[in-house]
Amino acid sequence: MMGRIAIFGFGRIGRQLLRIALKENLFVPLSISDIKDENTLAALFEVDTNYKRWHEKVIGQEGFMIIGGREIQYINSSKEVPNWKALDVDLVVDCTGRAFTRTAAQVHLERGANRVLISGPSKSLDDCDAVLLKGINLDSFDPDKHKIISMASCTTNALAVVVKLVKENFGIKYGLFSTVHSYTNSQSLTDQPMKDRRDSWAAAENIIPSSSRAARALKFIWNDLRITGKAYRVPTRTGSIAELNLVTEKSCTVQQVNDMFRSAAKGELLGVLDVLEDGWASSRIVGDSHSSIVDLPLTQLEGEILSVATWYDNEWCYASRLAEVAAFLVNK
Template sequence: MKKIAIYGFGRIGRQLLRIGLDRNLFVPSAVADVKDLKTLTALFSVDTNYGHWKGKAASNNNGFVLNDHEIAYVDSAAGVPDWESLNVDLVVDCSGRATKREGAQAHLDKGAKYVLVSAPSKSLADCDAVLLKGINLDHFDAEKHHIVSMGSCTTNALAAPIKVIREAFGIEYGLFSTVHSYTNSQSLTDQPMKDRRDSWAAAENIIPSSSGAAKALQFIWNDLKVTGKAYRVPTRTGSIAELNLITTKPCTVEEVNDAFRKASAEGELHGVLDVLEDEWSSARVVGDTHSAIMDLPLTIKQGDLLSIASWYDNEWGFSNRLAEVTQFIASKI
């Protein structure tokens, strides 16, 4: 397999590495971040949401020692590392700063051959393709796609049910609202922030926010007429997206739920989309590896309006897809 590096060792970067190692998908040759190695090793070893890593985590003068794997650590405080000298082929950018082309291009300029961005690009011009497992990953072209965006956790949570509904019944237009756990873009206490609504304490407020998922979905389906917004709520992880649609063909609740059941059991979305037959809360989906977990009792119809609900662990589910796409691209380049 080609050499892989993780750039940015925050929440997603750490879960990406856990999954890569635990599922034997890949072992990165390097991890780059701006924080000190001992603290990063401790954060990797014990996670508030997912507990102790089952392996042995330590560090030495060169980097991480994770079980039998030695992974170089690169201090990137001075900027993007010299990937060419490290013989890195694919950089998975988990920094959140590669949503514009210049941010991702910096990795290519430093010698990497491909960049996988763990965030939605600002525009389609800021990446070469938006590729999601179970949706359009087979469109990857190693000759053309050197900067690939994976969208966001919400993009993946909505794309799977949208694919099912589009193929079975068609979509005229729709609106979504995602109820999302708080993130690092918010503040722990009340203080002025760039986004005014984020100025209030994340663990004490319901905070409306924008969602980059709508734009990312239109990068995949340019004729899709779906948009929406987000509400950040005081939970650590575990989110739900409600999608309200007008379908092209008539459909019943049972027909829609049967379509989700079939997609979860076979085909491209097996392992990406799952279904819940009983009533649950967000605690049920924490640690779930699926991108979209359809709550079938919440599927309802009112006249021509269809409403569906997709649960997702906004860290763990997305990081599993990111790890799988990392392995896929590394195997194709």
Template sequence: MQRIAIYGFGRIGRQLLRIGLQQQLFVPAAVADIRDEPTLAALFAVDTNYGRWPEPVAGRPGELEVGGRLIPYYNASAAVPDWGALGVDLVVDCTGRATTRAGAQVHLDRGAGRVLVSAPSKTLADCDAVLLKGINLEDFDPARHRIVSMGSCTTNALAAPIKVIKEAFGIQYGLFSTVHSYTNSQSLTDQPMKDRRDSWAAAENIIPSSSGAARALQFIWPDLHVTGKAYRVPTRTGSIAELTLVTERDCSVQDVNAALRQAAQAGPLHGVLDVLEDEWASSRIVADPHSALLDLPLTAKQGQLLSVAAWYDNEWGFSNRLAEVAAHLAGGA
């Protein structure tokens, strides 16, 4: 296993560490952020969405301690750590800001061998590949892929059913709408923000938002004609994406649900995609590790239009895939 560092210890970075330790995928060689160690340790120890970590956690100058594991900590407020000197092979950038090649390249310039970006790159030129577990991770080429994007939580949630439907029935074109929990890019109270719609209180409004998922999906399937948008809603985590498609071959609700069930049970999407046979609300899928849980009672067909609905925990499901892909790129899978 090559040495992995976590750069950015926010919502995704902390869940990445939880999953890496829980699943025994890796213990990071380093964690870097711009905040103080005791505060970051406390946020890791007690998480509003996912509860208390079952082991003692402490933060001291230059280190985080989790259940007796000592993880070196570096304050990156002045500069990105010297990854080469630290022997770090893979940096998982969880800041959400490495979406351009220049932003990710900084880690390579500081000696890292490879960067995994936990966000959609702005253009295909800004990364070497978009690689998702169950979709195209087998295409990883260590010689060519030094900057790898994982897309977004919505990218992963949509890619799973798109793969199933595309392979079984073909896709002419489609639209998606995702109803997504609020995030740190929004404001708690009304105040001017860069994106005007984000200027209204996140916990009190339904807020339309753009989605980078369509762009990331086209990095994987250049011939895919699917686009969409997001609506941020006042839930702490747990989202749902509705995907409406015109397929190339005729299919029924029963055909589609059967294909989704089969994909959930075996094959590359096993553990990535799951199905729900009963009627649930968003609390059902909080802390579920799948990228997409297809709500089969919501599958519908009207004329040529097919509609499927995929639940996903936008933090936990995505962080599970991020941890697994990181371990794979680092030679641990």
């Protein structure tokens, strides 16, 4: 019997999480919580700018979201976190983007949930019990110890696939990455003063350098990893590409590296990793559920420096992993 899952936060990731959960028959959530009204949220779910119209009738009415005849309880959480114990919730998927500290995540456990899955990187390892990524370390899940689980970021999931394979096959001394990332809700549509000065300029008109928390999250998984990096936010709705420049411990060739990715995409990382053999642009990967899509023609080698470029639909691929991991956690 499927465990009882609640979605907390119905923004960009929460809505795509629900689309994937229903489309792939992973689960029907017990409830959805947010601070906005049912009608507006139902409309945003039904028609999505990035992923188009949902194929079933969607209705928002007081206390419910009805999708293709499925009645899902809606709870307005503007005043307090729902009483998960009364609802008999096994897992809360927190998609608010605000539960990056233990104090914020712990509230769900205090309200009676058995476990919470955070859709974002925790501030430190002390702020969660584990960082678990599908295809990387999900098999290390310990039901008794892991109550607060972080799934890091979309960029972390994309990079982790490349890091895992290169590290296991050729070793990594150190490296740098840059991600060219679509704009997000943390930015502004027009020029206005923002907390981060660079975010003060219009997201759809500028290339905006930004920090990336992916390096820190990668070190939560491999504590000896010597990698750091940054992001450049660009004017695309969704679809991003990360480039890793790594100094390997063992010598390798472009052919060996690309064959490694081809093999893993068909084998151990099937569904998590994919490869592109031809020359493509970002529209190719919009709506693609793979965590990491290595662009093989862009693989380069100069001396000891290996350069690998990998695409990811920062919304859809991350929500796909989130839905799959949520289903995994309640079935263990």
